[in-house]
Amino acid sequence: MNDQCVLIAGGGPVGLICAYALGRAGVPVVVFDENDELQEDPRAATTHPATLELLDQIDVVDEVAARGLTARTFQFWDRPTGELVAEFDHDLLRDDTKFPYVVQCEQFKLCEIIKSRVDQLAGCDYHFSHRVTAVRTESDRVIVTVDTPDGPAEHAGRYLIGCDGGRSLVRKQAGIKFDGFTWPERFLVLSTQFDFEANRGMCYRNYVADPDEWCNCFKVAGDGPPGIWRTVYPVDPEAPEDELLADAFTQQKLQAFFPIDEPYDIIHRNLYNVHQRVAATFRKGRVLLAGDAAHVNNSIGGMGLNGGIQDAINLAEKLARVWHGEADESALDLYDLQRRTYAVEFVQQQTIQNKKRLETKDPETRRQSMDELRATAEDPKRAREFLLGSSMIAAMRRAGKMQLAAK
Numbered sequence: 177m178n179d180q181c182v183l184i185a186g187g188g189p190v191g192l193i194c195a196y197a198l199g200r201a202g203v204p205v206v207v208f209d210e211n212d213e214l215q216e217d218p219r220a221a222t223t224h225p226a227t228l229e230l231l232d233q234i235d236v237v238d239e240v241a242a243r244g245l246t247a248r249t250f251q252f253w254d255r256p257t258g259e260l261v262a263e264f265d266h267d268l269l270r271d272d273t274k275f276p277y278v279v280q281c282e283q284f285k286l287c288e289i290i291k292s293r294v295d296q297l298a299g300c301d302y303h304f305s306h307r308v309t310a311v312r313t314e315s316d317r318v319i320v321t322v323d324t325p326d327g328p329a330e331h332a333g334r335y336l337i338g339c340d341g342g343r344s345l346v347r348k349q350a351g352i353k354f355d356g357f358t359w360p361e362r363f364l365v366l367s368t369q370f371d372f373e374a375n376r377g378m379c380y381r382n383y384v385a386d387p388d389e390w391c392n393c394f395k396v397a398g399d400g401p402p403g404i405w406r407t408v409y410p411v412d413p414e415a416p417e418d419e420l421l422a423d424a425f426t427q428q429k430l431q432a433f434f435p436i437d438e439p440y441d442i443i444h445r446n447l448y449n450v451h452q453r454v455a456a457t458f459r460k461g462r463v464l465l466a467g468d469a470a471h472v473n474n475s476i477g478g479m480g481l482n483g484g485i486q487d488a489i490n491l492a493e494k495l496a497r498v499w500h501g502e503a504d505e506s507a508l509d510l511y512d513l514q515r516r517t518y519a520v521e522f523v524q525q526q527t528i529q530n531k532k533r534l535e536t537k538d539p540e541t542r543r544q545s546m547d548e549l550r551a552t553a554e555d556p557k558r559a560r561e562f563l564l565g566s567s568m569i570a571a572m573r574r575a576g577k578m579q580l581a582a583k
C-alpha cells in the first residue's frame with residue numbers, strides 16, 4: 177500500500193482547501209468524500225476580511241469575490257421599536273487589511289472554485305462516493321477503511337486530516353472528545369427574493385434583536401441579480417419538522433417580521449440543530465482535525481467556515497514544512513495550540529455573545545446592550561476595535577503569534 181501521501185476524510189469546503197493548499201506546496205493528497213457530487217449547500221456565505229487575506233494567499237480570492245456580493249456594512253436593528261440601532265462600516269479597517277469588506281459567497285460556490293483547482297493539480301486525488309468507515313494508526317502511518325462503489329478498500333497515508341464535519345468519524349475513531357453544549361432551539365433558514373434593501377432600508381447583513389424571537393437577514397448572490405435574501409429565526413425544538421417547514425408556519429414567520437400584502441415566494445427552507453463544541457485536541461499523533469470536525473458554533477456572526485478555512489491554511493503550511501523535512505512534528509502541536517486556543521477563546525465566546533445580544537429578554541440589559549452598540553458605532557476608534565473583532569482579524573493574528581512553551 178502506497179503511503180506517501182496525506183489522507184483527507186471529507187471533501188467539503190475545509191477538506192478541499194486543505195487539499196489545495198497542500199497540493200500547491202508539493203504534498204501528495206488523497207481526499208475521500210461520501211457524497212457522489214458537490215452539495216449545493218446553502219449554509220455559510222459570509223467570508224470575513226481575515227479569511228479573505230488567506231484566500232488571497234492561495235490565489236482564489238478574486239474568483240470568490242466575483243461569484244459573491246461585496247458587503248462593506250452591517251446593521252443592528254431593534255425589532256420592538258423598529259429602530260436601526262447601529263451600522264458598522266468595514267472601511268474603517270482600510271489601513272488594517274487589503275480587504276475592508278466581507279464577501280457573501282455561498283459555500284457551494286467556494287467548493288466549486290477549489291474543486292476545479294484541485295482537479296488541475298498533479299498529485300491531488302479527490303474521490304466521490306468514498307465513505308471513510310474506520311481509522312487505525314501505526315507507528316509511521318495511518319490506515320483508513322473506505323466504503324467505495326467497488327466495495328471496502330484500505331488506504332494508507334503518512335497523516336490523516338479529519339475534515340468530515342461536526343459528526344466526524346475521524347474524531348470519534350481517534351477517541352477525541354467533543355465537549356460543549358447544544359442549544360435547545362433550532363435555527364430555521366428561509367430564503368426569498370423579496371428585496372429587503374429596497375423595501376426595508378436594510379444592507380446586505382442585518383441582525384435584528386428581539387426579546388421573543390430574533391432574526392438575521394442577509395443577501396447572497398444566488399444565480400445572479402436580483403440575488404437571494406436569507407432570513408434566520410430560532411424555532412421551538414419540540415415542534416415537528418414538517419410543521420416548521422410547512423407554508424403556514426414559514427409564511428407566518430416572515431410576515432410577522434416583515435409584513436407585506438402578498439405571500440412570500442420562499443425559495444429554500446432549512447432547519448439546523450445548533451451546537452457550541454470544541455474538540456479536546458486538534459492533533460492526536462498522525463491524526464489531525466480541521467473545520468467543523470474540530471469546532472462547531474452557532475451561525476450568528478458567520479464564523480464557522482471562516483474558522484475552518486483558517487485552520488486549513490494554518491495546518492497546510494505547517495504540515496507541508498514537516499513533509500519536506502523543514503520542520504519537525506512539533507509544528508503540528510503548534511497548529512493545535514494556535515487554532516484550538518482561537519476556537520475556544522475567541523470563536524466560542526464571540527458567537528455565544530452574538531446570540532445573547534440578539535435574544536436578551538431583560539429590558540434593562542437590552543437597553544444597555546443597544547446603547548453600547550449605538551455608542552460604539554458612533555465613535556470611529558471604538559467602531560474600528562469592534563470591527564477588528566467581528567472581522568476575525570485581531571484574534572487570528574494574535575493566535576498566529578502563539579508559540580509552544582520551551583521544553
Ligand SMILES: Cc1cc2nc3c(=O)[nH]c(=O)nc-3n(C[C@H](O)[C@H](O)[C@H](O)COP(=O)(O)OP(=O)(O)OC[C@H]3O[C@@H](n4cnc5c(N)ncnc54)[C@H](O)[C@@H]3O)c2cc1C
Nearest residue numbers: 186188190210219220221222308341467468478480481482
Ligand atoms: C445556517 C448556517 C449558516 C452558516 N453560515 C455561515 C457563515 O456565514 N459563515 C461561516 O463561516 N460559517 C457559516 N456556517 C458554518 C459552516 O456551514 C460550516 O462551518 C462549514 O460547512 C464547515 O465546513 P467543513 O468542510 O468543516 O464541514 P462540512 O461542510 O460538514 O463538510 C464535511 C464533508 O465531509 C463529508 N463526510 C462526512 N463524513 C464522512 C466520512 N465518514 N467519509 C467521507 N466523507 C465524509 C461530508 O459529506 C461533507 O462533504 C453556517 C452554518 C449554518 C448551519
